[in-house]
Amino acid sequence: MHQQAELVVVGGGPGGLEAALSAASLGVQVSLLDAGRRPGGQYFYQPPSCIAPYATRRQRKGAKLWDQVRQAGVRIQSETLVWDLVTSGSEKKLYCYDPQGSFVLKARAVILATGAYERPAAFPGWTLPGVLLTGGAQTLLYQGVLPGKKVLLVGTGPLQLVVAKKLLDAGAQVVAVLEGCSTSKLVSKGLSQIGALWGQWERLAEGAGSLATLVRRGVPYRAGWGILAAHGTREVEGATIAKLDSDWRLIPGSEQEVACDTVCIGYGLIPFNTLSKLAGAEQAWRQELGGEVPVRSETLETSVASVYAVGDGAEIGGAHLSRLEGRMAGLVVAARLEHGKDVVQETMAKLIPALRHERRFQRLYEELFTPGPGIYTLAQEDTLICRCEGVTKEKLSRAVENGVGTFVEAKDATRCGMGECQGRMCGHQVAQFIARSTGKTVDEVGLFHARPPVFPLPIGTLAQVEEE
Amino acid sequence: MRIAKRLITEEAITITVDGKPYSAYPGDTVASAIYATGKRAWHRSRSNEARGLFCGMGVCYDCLVTVDGVDNLRACQTLVRAGMTVTTNLESETL
Known part of the structure; x- marks a missing residue:
């Protein structure tokens, strides 16, 4: 079975939704492929319907955006994985897999909004049950389940604070939140680049609100600290923590033991760049942007013509930047395909300053919350x-x-x-x-070569497509 | 453990995990349903370790289970259905 679209957007998180919406609003025929059962990606993660009345503001926002996308006429295909992307002539071929099997989707342009996954870093005991990545713990909370009773959070960035607060609200005890970046750096960089924070009220309020709750509830927030090991026979029973130097290496002699049954690790994100790599797009190693990322033009096009990459799958920059990039790529594709010519310029003129401001915030965020090399020495x-x-x-x-x-x-x-x-x-x-x-x-x-299928698929799936 | 404050609006359903009945709610994944009982390990890795949920978003493949005869499904990405039969490759005694 072959399907066709003018534009295929891969990924239904903030960047993909905005890309699909902006292109479809200008008359582009868009298909949006999303791996999830429900729209939103990880950022707008939608809770199960049986506890939906308790959806957060962010989740409601995500549901609203999805509605707009649908109303704009985007063909939405959930539970669909893209496992290969090839160019043949001016056509892009996406090899997809959904619960009904494999199919090929042809398109004139592709916007990759594939998002990111969490950055793990090994330490003794990191494979014990009870050690989770912070985003995974958050998802469990959204499903109405506690990841543990006595939780230690280790890593960096505001997500740690947000999840710590959610854990407290859900009735767990939070032993401590360890932030790899030192207090002095947090303060000095934050103050010296205060302009980058201007206008980021919602984000700052979420972080500050979470921190205030932790302080009020007596949870220690330790900047410049990290984990050395998790202990336990069958599951986590405790952890050794220690002070970190500016490279996030442990300072000998500062070790302390803490009792806990759960360790959440959150060292930020790694871009899911596999599809752009597979398409043959040139990649570069940019540690501060999350690692290996596709090289992009100012219009977010990769080195492969008509393949665009936006959001955390292209460089780690958060949901706001993803949305702006998505909007921009949608406009660029619309213009390329000769839709909505009269409004593209005007809309673009408004987007560019917003993007510039958001990138200032991204750079500050990178400076503070890019883990030092020490996390890889444990x-x-x-x-x-x-x-x-x-x-x-x-x-x-x-x-x-x-x-x-x-x-x-x-x-x-x-x-x-x-x-x-x-x-x-x-x-x-x-x-x-x-x-x-x-x-x-x-x-x-170097890293691994990208080879299809980029996800493990049931045997026979590939043959099914080859025969067609 | 279920979060006490979350009011659940739908009736519980029953799934079977390694022959034992587990109570779950529509919208649960197999992983959240197992986790809710306090059990946090159900998959034996190639290195013979007990594993369960690690990434929680379908990337790490540490939570694999067999559902109704279909092998190697990610428990964190598989929604529960009434009457579903889940089998794991981990019996704690043999570790």
């Missing part, structure tokens, strides 16, 4: 780096001693990155480890 010899294939740091060290110098070589030598997650959990960690051990840059070590 694993001990027997700590797993690759969770799927069970590859320890020791095994990786041995591979490096035997001459392994790139991620791809490490994969061949140890099987790291060959499991179901396709290297999404271990990729950055392995690359950082090899870079550190060999004196190369992460760019030189």
Whole structure:
């Protein structure tokens, strides 16, 4: 079965919704593909209907945006994964998989709004049940379930504060919130770039409100602290924490033990760039933007003509930036396809200053909340780096001693990155480890090659499409 | 554990996990339904460790289960249905 659209938007989070809306409003025929069961992505995560009366303001906003998208005439396909993206002539072919099976979607332009996933970093005990990524803990809370009773949050950025407050509200005890960035840096950078914060009231209020609740409830917020290890026999029973230096390396002698049954780790996000990579778009290593990201023009086009990338899947910048970029890419595509010519210029003129201001905020955020290299130095010899294939740091060290110098070589030598997650959990960690051990840059070590299918698919799915 | 303050507006349904009945609500994922009982590990990794929810968004594949005979489904991405049969590859005694 082949389907067609003028524009295909991949991803139904803030960036994808805005992209679809802005293009469709100008008359472009748009298909929006989303992996989720419900619209919104992670940012506008929609709670189950049975507890929907308790939807947050943000969730209601997301539902409203989705409604607008639908009313604009966008064809919305939920529970749909895109597992390959190829260019043939002026046409883009998207290989998709939904509950009914595989199909191919052809388009004249593609906007990738694939979002990001959380950045894990191994430490002894990080595979124990009870250690979760912070966003995963938040999703559980949205589903009406407590991730644990006594929770330690470790990592960086405002999400930690927001989730800590939600945990308190839900009845959990929060042992502490550890922020990797030091207090002095938070204060000095924040004050020196106060202009970047101007107009960000809603965001600042959410962070400040959460912090105020934590302080009032006596939860310690420790800036310049991190985790050393989680302990427990069957599940988490406690953790060792310590002070960090400016590279986020542990300061010996500052260790403390805390009792907890749950550890949430939130070191920020990694862009999901696999589809742009697969399409052949040039990538660059930009640590502060989340790692490997597609190189984009001012109009958000990748090096592959008519393939655009917006939002956290292109560089980590948060939901507001994603929405602005989505709107812009939608306009650009509309203009390209000769729709709504009279209004594109005018709308664009309004968008550009808003984008510029949002990027100032993005840069401040990066300076404060990009984890230092220390987070990649916590694993001990027997700590797993690759969770799927069970590859320890020791095994990786041995591979490096035997001459392994790139991620791809490490994969061949140890099987790291060959499991179901396709290297999404271990990729950055392995690359950082090899870079550190060999004196190369992460760019030189490289990450995994993108190969279709980019998600594990049931056997037979690929054959089904080939036959057509 | 369910959050006490969240009023649930729909009737509970029953799913079976490793032969035992579990109570769940429409909109639960298999992972949230298992977590709600206090059980936090249900998948045995290749390295023979007990795993459960880690990323919670379908990326890490640590929460794999078999549902009605279909292998390797992510518990965090699979919605519950009344009468669903979930089997795991982890029996805590054998670890």
